[in-house]
C-alpha cells in the first residue's frame with residue numbers, strides 16, 4: 348500500500364538553529380526526529396544544525412551529549428555513519444537574551460557558518476526552551492535582524508508548547524511575536540498534530556462520502572474525548588503544579604482532537620482553509636459563566652496507589668509539588684458548540700494522570716435506533732453505536748454495532764469492526780516530530796496552530812480556570828492512583844442519562 352505513495356521532496360537548503368539545545372526536549376525528541384529524517388533521506392543536501400546554549404560549550408561536548416541522547420531515545424537502531432554525518436554539521440554557539448551583545452556575536456558566527464555550509468540564508472529557529480524564554484529570545488532575534496526575510500531567503504520561528512498560561516498571556520505572546528514576524532513565519536507546535544491517527548481524522552471525514560451526511564446533531568447523540576495517562580508527574584513537579592491537567596492538555600491537545608472532529612469541511616486542503624475552519628469551530632464553543640463552568644466540570648487530584656507494579660505516592664507528596672497544592676491532575680468538562688451542525692450535542696472531555704489505563708480516543712456516539720421493532724427482545728442490552736477513533740494504545744478505528752445472534756429467536760448483541768493501522772501499513776516507529784519538523788522546513792503550516800485558534804482555545808477554558816481558582820480546595824475531588832478517576836466524573840454524564848465509554 349505504501350509503494351504507491353509519491354516520493355517526498357527534500358526541503359530547501361537551510362540552517363536549523365535550536366535554542367534550548369542542552370535540554371530534555373532536544374535530546375529526547377528533536378535530534379531523534381532529525382536522525383529519522385536523515386535516515387530516510389529527507390534532510391536538505393545543504394544543511395547545518397546550530398545549537399544555542401546560554402553558556403559557551405564546545406561543539407564536541409554538545410555533539411557527545413546529543414549522541415548519547417540519540418542512542419537512548421532513537422526510535423530505530425542507530426546507524427553510526429548516518430548519526431555522525433548528522434552531528435558533523437553541528438556547531439554550538441552561545442547566546443543569552445539577558446546579554447544583547449551575545450546575540451550580535453551569535454549572528455556573525457551564524458552567518459559565517461551559513462556561508463560555509465551554503466544554506467542560502469534560509470533559517471529555522473526552534474525554541475525548545477522553557478516558555479518564559481520565548482518572548483525574550485524572539486525579541487533579540489528581531490532586534491538583530493536574524494528573522495528578517497530578505498533576498499528570497501526564508502526565516503521561520505518554531506515555538507513549543509505551552510503557548511501562554513491563560514487567554515491574556517497567550518494574547519500577549521501572540522502580540523509580541525507578531526511585532527517581530529508575520530503569522531506565516533510562526534510554527535506553533537502541538538505534538539498531537541504529528542500523530543498519524545490525529546491527521547487521519549481529516550481523511551476519515553473528508554475523503555469518505557459516507558460519514559458527512561450523518562456527522563451532525565441529527566444523528567450524533569454526543570462525543571467523548573479521552574486522554575488518560577498512567578504516568579504521574581514524575582520529575583516535572585514544579586512545572587505541573589503551576590500548570591495542572593486543564594492547562595497542560597485541554598486548550599491544546601484535546602482541542603486539536605475536538606476541532607478536527609467538529610470543523611466544517613474546508614474548501615481546499617491547504618493551511619489557510621483548514622486552519623480557518625478549525626479556528627471557527629473553537630470560537631463557536633459556547634461561553635460559560637463561572638457558575639456554569641463549575642456545574643459542567645469535575646477536577647480531581649490523585650492519591651497514592653498502585654499502577655501495575657509501580658507504587659505512586661499522593662500527588663501532594665511528589666517532589667517539587669506544594670504540600671497543600673490545589674492543582675488538579677484530572678479534569679472532565681462538558682462543552683457545547685453553538686452552530687447548526689452541533690447545536691444541542693454535548694462534548695464530554697476528560698484527561699488525567701496516574702490512571703489505570705493509558706488511552707487516547709475520540710468516541711462518537713450515534714443516536715439509538717427506534718426500539719419499537721425489537722420490543723420483545725432484551726433491548727436494554729442493545730449495544731451502543733460508537734465510532735471510536737483510537738490514538739493510544741492502538742492506532743485505529745472501531746465501529747460498534749448490533750447484530751443478530753445466530754439461532755431461531757431474535758436476540759441481539761453488540762459486535763465490533765476494527766481497523767488497526769499496523770495491520771495495513773508498515774511504518775517505521777517515529778517520534779511524531781518528524782512530520783512537524785519536515786513541514787517547518789518545507790514551509791507547510793497546516794499542522795501548526797494559528798494565533799486565532801490558540802486564543803479561541805484559551806477563551807473556551809478561561810471560565811473553568813477562573814472558577815476553579817476562586818473555588819480553591821472546594822470541589823477538588825480525589826481519586827486513587829490506578830483508578831478510572833474521580834467518581835464525580837461519572838455523575839457529570841449520569842445526570843444527562845449518559846455514561847463514559849468503558850476503557851480497557
Ligand code: BG6
Pocket residue numbers: 508576595707
Ligand atoms: C504533553 C504534556 O504536552 O503531552 C504531558 O505536557 C503529557 O503532561 C503529554 O504527558 C502527553 O502526550 P502523549 O503523546 O503521550 O499523549
